[in-house]
Amino acid sequence: MADFSWDVRSPLDRALVAGAYSAQGEAGVSLTEIRNFDLVQVMARRGKAAEMAKAAKTRFGVAAPETPRAVDAADATLIWSGPGQFLVLSKGGKYTMDGLAPVFAGSASLSDQSHARALISVSGEKARAMLAKQSSIDLHPDVFGVGAAAATSMDHTSVTLWRGDDLADGRAVFNLLVFATFAESLWHTILDSAAEYGVTISHSEELA
DSSP states (O other): OOOOOOOOOOTTTTTOOOEEEOSSSSOSEEEEEEOSOEEEEEEEOTTOHHHHHHHHHHHHSSOOOSSSBEEEOSSOEEEEEETTEEEEEESTTSSOHHHHTTTTTTTEEEEEOTTTEEEEEEESTTHHHHHHTTOOSOOOTTTSOTTBEEEEEETTEEEEEEEEOOOTTSOOEEEEEEEHHHHHHHHHHHHHHHGGGOEEEEEESSOO
C-alpha cells in the first residue's frame, strides 16, 4: 500500500531557495515568505454589514476597514478585501474559524484561507521599482502610505497588496497575499523582476 503524507507544506516549498543573489554588493530587494499564519475571510451577510462591523470592533478593539486599508489590532491585522468583507491575519491560533464563528454568528460568513494563500513580504531600496514592473498601483509614499491596501493583480495574478509598517531604517514594507495555486508562478516572476537589483531570499515565522 502506498504511503501518504498529510504534512502541510508551503506552496513555495520547492521554489524558495534562501540566500543572497547580487553581483553589485547589497541587494536592492528582500523577499521573505511568511509561513504558518492563520487567515480567515469575513464577509457580511445581506443587510448585516453594520452588525458585522460592530462585532468586529467589539472583538478586535479597532474598526474593520471599510475602504482599501489594513488595520493593526493588538494581535491581528484586518485587511480590506472588497465591499463588506475583510481578512483576519494572525499567528498562533488566536483567530481561527472556530474562535471567530461565535463572534460573527448571524452577521457574517467565514472562510478559512490559511492554507489557500501564500504570504510574501517585499522590502528594500528597490522594492517599489520592482513591484511597479508588475502592478498598475501607484506605490508612491504620498499615495500608498502605511496601511494602504488594494485588491489588484500582478502579472495577471490576483493578489491582495498592502503596505506594512516601515523598517527601522525607514524603508517601506509591502505584503502580498496570493492564492497558493498561483504562488510559485508569481514567485518566479517576482524573482525575474528583482534580478537587476539583486535580491535576498528568506522565509520567516514572523509577520512583517
